[in-house]
Amino acid sequence: MVGLRERKKQRTRQALIEAALRLFDDKGFEETTLAEIAARADVSTRTFFSYFASKEDVVFYDTHERLEMAVTTLATRRPGDSVTGVLLRIIEQSFEQAAAYEGLTPEDAALRARLILTEPALQARALLLLFDSQIRISKALYEAFPERLTQEDAAAAVGALIGAIKLAAMVNLEHHRSLEEVWAVARRASEVALSGLRTLD
Amino acid sequence: MVGLRERKKQRTRQALIEAALRLFDDKGFEETTLAEIAARADVSTRTFFSYFASKEDVVFYDTHERLEMAVTTLATRRPGDSVTGVLLRIIEQSFEQAAAYEGLTPEDAALRARLILTEPALQARALLLLFDSQIRISKALYEAFPERLTQEDAAAAVGALIGAIKLAAMVNLEHHRSLEEVWAVARRASEVALSGLRTLD
């Protein structure tokens, strides 16, 4: 499992990620070419594509793991859990993960966030990944509460909660900047979704 | 305003849209080239780009108008309206518009829906457009109820409602197929968002 081969691949992967983020930061996403990234990571351009399917995907190197963690949380819910309880736990988890830089420096984590919010191509990819994640999560939620929910209600719940947080956070980002503020806004948005839009009337 | 020039441009635009949809249907989105679309519409490949910014964008030829209509609905709300009342009116309007094929045959409208749900590139574009729309709508909602809502609550409300409908409809589409069914699911999802996720516990 941990032969030279595997270790080398991990190193190459990491090198590609770091090279890409560094270059995106320096020259901008559109402006850096795959050739430059590959050169900086000391591999051929073609090799890039055996690690990532597209230029955008380097930026989302860890989304898969994150999703798996969320799904696992759902699968291992405790008997007494409520639907909203489990959903909120997932939200908390995701925020913690976002704060805890895994594998990269905190600066790179911030840089990545800025890139995703800034570059249309990355925003589009992020939205697609988030959408697919929501579908998987809603299915896992349904499987965790098959007696209490329909598939559609599970989907509506996940969509409403994540939709509320996503939009509130985005609108807020245009005004303020601190991580704590985003946190607070996300909590408030969760509350709106949990207690229903009618509470706003 | 309605000179030869304008009419000709409209015809070219329409020709491009129809050529593209026809070809996407016949050979698939990835498989048809811009050159083929342009040839079928009797213009040069370069000209395509003075009508649409990308291959994906032909498919979304009318999203701008739709958004404007939604925003207008919000701007012209009547004094007695509630937040949820206005939001629901927008949802209804959008569904009616989707059913009423504007400018194209109903078959093409269905084809377009299938394409968007099927092709990853189109899904991504759709999600990005929807996201931007939600931001604009949430701002318009805030401006319609400046005394009752904060910007963040407006965003949370729009995100929750549209998020719930979007995900519920998508999950449902994998099972059933009729337009009426999707309608029913959307209504139910709205209800979940309006009355809050806690009602599911």
Place this chain on the structure above:
DNA sequence: TGCAAAATTTCAATGGGTGAAAACAATAAA
């Protein structure tokens, strides 16, 4: 008709992405 503005075409390039064969490197078997 004849000119200025707008739209279209042609041409040349850039860069992301892919398939296939050749060259290399790691591992396991003998």
Place this chain on the structure above:
DNA sequence: TTTATTGTTTTCACCCATTGAAATTTTGCA
């Protein structure tokens, strides 16, 4: 340790979306 095997990377030759600029054609109007 040599060898056969298998996985990885490189090279090479493409395709196609997209863009800028210059040349050309169309249309609107004086």
